[in-house]
Amino acid sequence: MSNQGLIYVVSAPSGTGKTTLLKRVMGYFPEIRFSISYTTRPPRPGERDGKDYHFISPQRFQQMVEKGAFTEWAEVLGNRYGTSMDSIRESRSQGVDMILDIDSQGAIQIKGQFKAGIFIFIMPPSLEALKQRLKARGVDGQKVIQFRVAHARDEMKQAKWYDYIIVNERVEEAAEQLKSIIIAERCRRSRVLKGIGLRKL
Amino acid sequence: MSNQGLIYVVSAPSGTGKTTLLKRVMGYFPEIRFSISYTTRPPRPGERDGKDYHFISPQRFQQMVEKGAFTEWAEVLGNRYGTSMDSIRESRSQGVDMILDIDSQGAIQIKGQFKAGIFIFIMPPSLEALKQRLKARGVDGQKVIQFRVAHARDEMKQAKWYDYIIVNERVEEAAEQLKSIIIAERCRRSRVLKGIGLRKL
Numbered sequence: 001m002s003n004q005g006l007i008y009v010v011s012a013p014s015g016t017g018k019t020t021l022l023k024r025v026m027g028y029f030p031e032i033r034f035s036i037s038y039t040t041r042p043p044r045p046g047e048r049d050g051k052d053y054h055f056i057s058p059q060r061f062q063q064m065v066e067k068g069a070f071t072e073w074a075e076v077l078g079n080r081y082g083t084s085m086d087s088i089r090e091s092r093s094q095g096v097d098m099i100l101d102i103d104s105q106g107a108i109q110i111k112g113q114f115k116a117g118i119f120i121f122i123m124p125p126s127l128e129a130l131k132q133r134l135k136a137r138g139v140d141g142q143k144v145i146q147f148r149v150a151h152a153r154d155e156m157k158q159a160k161w162y163d164y165i166i167v168n169e170r171v172e173e174a175a176e177q178l179k180s181i182i183i184a185e186r187c188r189r190s191r192v193l194k195g196i197g198l199r200k201l
Numbered sequence: 202m203s204n205q206g207l208i209y210v211v212s213a214p215s216g217t218g219k220t221t222l223l224k225r226v227m228g229y230f231p232e233i234r235f236s237i238s239y240t241t242r243p244p245r246p247g248e249r250d251g252k253d254y255h256f257i258s259p260q261r262f263q264q265m266v267e268k269g270a271f272t273e274w275a276e277v278l279g280n281r282y283g284t285s286m287d288s289i290r291e292s293r294s295q296g297v298d299m300i301l302d303i304d305s306q307g308a309i310q311i312k313g314q315f316k317a318g319i320f321i322f323i324m325p326p327s328l329e330a331l332k333q334r335l336k337a338r339g340v341d342g343q344k345v346i347q348f349r350v351a352h353a354r355d356e357m358k359q360a361k362w363y364d365y366i367i368v369n370e371r372v373e374e375a376a377e378q379l380k381s382i383i384i385a386e387r388c389r390r391s392r393v394l395k396g397i398g399l400r401k402l
Contacts, residue, residue: 159390164389165393181385182381184385188364189362192368193361
C-alpha cells in the first residue's frame with residue numbers, strides 16, 4: 001500500500017507575489033515536482049522554454065485541447081494556459097508530490113478530477129497593494145493593470161472553496177505558511193497510516 | 202466576526218518524547234496557551250504545581266468530577282488526570298489558541314464536545330524504540346515499563362481517528378511537523394475568511 005503523490009494547487013491573482021513565494025518554498029522541497037504549464041503566451045525576458053513554461057503555438061495548443069491532453073486549461077488576456085494530464089498521472093503513480101500553479105478557472109477543473117488535491121489560495125493584503133505591486137513590476141501598461149485588478153477582485157471571490165488561504169503581507173511569513181501547509185498535509189492520518197502499513201510496529 | 206481560539210489536542214504513548222516536542226514547539230508560539238491538567242499523581246522531581254500540572258488530592262479531584270468541572274478526565278495507572286472545562290471555554294472566547302496534552306481516552310471526550318478541535322497523534326518509530334526510551338528515562342521499573350508498552354500498543358490503535366500523525370523518529374523533524382500543523386491550521390479557509398471579514402479588500 002504505497003502512497004500516491006499529493007497534488008498541491010496554488011492560485012493567486014497576478015501580482016500577489018506567487019512566483020517569488022513558490023521559488024522560495026520549492027527550495028525546501030527538492031523532491032517535489034513543479035508542474036510546467038503549456039502556454040501560447042510569448043516568453044517574458046528571462047523565461048525559458050521547458051523550465052518556466054512549455055511555450056507552444058496556438059495551433060499546437062488547439063490540437064492538444066482536441067486530443068484531451070489537458071487536465072485543465074484556461075484563457076487569460078487572450079493567451080491560453082494548460083496542464084498536461086499525463087504529467088499529473090505520472091507523478092501520482094510514482095508517489096511524487098507535485099505543485100501546480102494555476103488560476104481558479106483551472107483549479108476548479110482539477111478539483112473535479114482529483115479529490116485528493118490540496119487547494120491553496122494566495123491573497124494580496126489589499127487590492128490597492130496589488131495595484132502598487134503590478135505598477136512596480138513594470139511589465140504591464142495601465143490598461144492591463146486595471147484589467148488585472150478587476151480580474152483579481154473576481155478571483156478573490158473564488159477563495160471561498162479553497163482549503164487554505166495565505167495573505168501575502170510579508171513574504172517570509174507567507175513562505176513559512178506555504179511550507180507548513182505542505183508539511184502538515186504529509187502528516188495527515190490517512191497518508192501516514194498507509195506509509196506505516198509497510199513497517200512493523 | 203472574530204475568530205474563536207483553536208484547540209490543538211496532542212496525544213502520545215508515554216515515552217514517545219511528547220514533552221520535549223511540546224516544549225520545543227511552544228517556544229515558537231508564545232501566544233498559544235498550554236492547558237495545565239489537574240492530576241492526583243504526585244509531582245516528579247522538577248515538576249512544579251500550577252506549571253506542569255495542578256497537583257490535587259484524590260478527594261478534591263472527585264469533587265471536581267461531581268461538579269462537572271472537567272471537560273475530560275481519565276485514570277491511568279491508578280492516577281487521575283483531568284482538563285478544566287472553564288479554561289478551554291475561556292481561551293476559545295478570548296480567541297486564544299490552546300494546546301492540550303492528553304491521552305486518547307481524554308481526547309475522544311474533547312472530540313465529542315468541540316468539533317473544531319485539531320487532533321494530533323505522536324507515534325514512536327516502533328514499540329521496541331519506545332521500550333528503550335522508557336528504560337533510558339529511568340523513571341519506571343520493569344513492570345511499569347511492560348505496562349506502558351502494552352498500553353502504547355492499545356493507544357496506537359486510536360491513532361486512526363486523529364487528524365494528523367507524527368512519527369517521532371528524529372526530534373527536529375517531528376518538531377518541524379508539529380509546528381507546521383499549527384501554522385497550517387491557522388491558514389484554513391474558514392478561519393482566514395473570518396479574519397479578513399474585519400478588513401476591507
